[in-house]
Structures are given as C-alpha cells and as structure tokens.
Amino acid sequence: MxxxxxxxxxxxxxxxxxxxxxxxxxxxxxVLPTGKYRLIEMMQSDVEGKDSVSIKYPLSSLSLVFDQKEKTAQVYGIPETLPMRASYKVGANGGLAEAKVSTAKSVPGENDLTVADLLASGNKYESKGGSVVVHTKNRGYLVFSMQK
Structure with a gap:
C-alpha cells in the first residue's frame, strides 16, 4: 500500500x-507586437474610472515600438509640442513595469503633460489588430495605431 x-x-x-x-x-x-505605432488618441477617466475625455491626435509623432529580444517597449516623439521619451520592461500577459518618462524643458502643449503622466502610470498594454492600447490604473489609456 x-x-x-x-x-x-x-x-x-x-x-x-x-x-x-x-x-x-x-x-x-x-511574442510582442512588431512595427511602429503612432499615438492617435488619449482617453482620460473620471474619478470612478469610467471614460470621460477623449483627445484625438491626428498630427502626433509620438511613437511606440517593442523590442522582442530585450522585452522592452520604447515611446519617443512629440504628441503636440513637447518632446518626450518613455521606456518599460514588458512582462507576461501584457504587463508593463519600471516606467521611465522624460520630457524636454520646453513649453508643453495643452495635453502634453497629461500624456506624459499617463505614460508614467502605464501598467499594461493590449494589442488589438493594428493598434496597441497602453492602459493605466483607473486613469485612462493611450491608443497607438500601426504606422505604414
């Protein structure tokens, strides 16, 4: 027995x-998303975590790229008028960690600082077809679309 x-x-x-x-x-x-994605929309959330303000970015040059080998994500460019850079370590299930955001010391556009704030609090990404959404905890999200 x-x-x-x-x-x-x-x-x-x-x-x-x-x-x-x-x-x-x-x-x-x-497998991380491949290619270069450009910021096309910022969605801010209200105090209850629900979508409240949407800002479109038809002229943004803020780009998002993933590095499969290093398991990182890099953001760089200008959403409105303020140059900025951000980087993340990419974890399992779309997790983003160790956010580092820096901006130039110039006059920001109306929503540039909000974009930088959302980048600093990004905690996961979601890939949907030709776009990548960077989510923050109850603050909103940024939508990046595939560049051609």
Missing part, C-alpha cells in the same frame, strides 16, 4: 513540475 501511495505521489509531483515548466516557457516566448 505504501509503495502505491508513493508512486501516485511521485506521478502527481512530476506532472505538477512539468506544467510549471511549460508555463514559464510560455511567458518567455510571448
């Missing part, structure tokens, strides 16, 4: 370890 119990326990432990290894390998093999 003890031998059967130990054999079953060994099989269960082996299966558990194999599943755990598969999950770790899946996270490492996550």
């Amino acid at each position: 003890n031998n059967k119990f130990l054999a079953v326990l060994l099989v269960i432990a082996t299966a558990f370890i194999a599943c755990k290894k598969d999950k770790v390998q899946e996270e490492e093999n996550t």
Whole structure:
C-alpha cells in the first residue's frame, strides 16, 4: 500500500513540475507586437474610472515600438509640442513595469503633460489588430495605431 501511495505521489509531483515548466516557457516566448505605432488618441477617466475625455491626435509623432529580444517597449516623439521619451520592461500577459518618462524643458502643449503622466502610470498594454492600447490604473489609456 505504501509503495502505491508513493508512486501516485511521485506521478502527481512530476506532472505538477512539468506544467510549471511549460508555463514559464510560455511567458518567455510571448511574442510582442512588431512595427511602429503612432499615438492617435488619449482617453482620460473620471474619478470612478469610467471614460470621460477623449483627445484625438491626428498630427502626433509620438511613437511606440517593442523590442522582442530585450522585452522592452520604447515611446519617443512629440504628441503636440513637447518632446518626450518613455521606456518599460514588458512582462507576461501584457504587463508593463519600471516606467521611465522624460520630457524636454520646453513649453508643453495643452495635453502634453497629461500624456506624459499617463505614460508614467502605464501598467499594461493590449494589442488589438493594428493598434496597441497602453492602459493605466483607473486613469485612462493611450491608443497607438500601426504606422505604414
């Protein structure tokens, strides 16, 4: 009886370890979006976390690119008039961490500082067809569209 119990326990432990290894390998093999994406919209949320203000960016040069090898995301360019840069470490399931945002010391446009603030609080991204949405926790999101 003890031998059967130990054999079953060994099989269960082996299966558990194999599943755990598969999950770790899946996270490492996550394919990030490819190409260059340009900021086209900023959506701000109200105090309840619901969409409240939408700003369109038809002339923005703020771009988002992902580095598959380094597992990072870089943002650079000008949303309205203020040059800025941002970088993130990209984690599993679209997580963004270690946000670093810097701006030039020039006069910002009406919404430039809000864009920089949303970039600084970005915590995950979502890829939808030809666009990437950078979400923040209850503050809004930024929509980037594939550049041709």
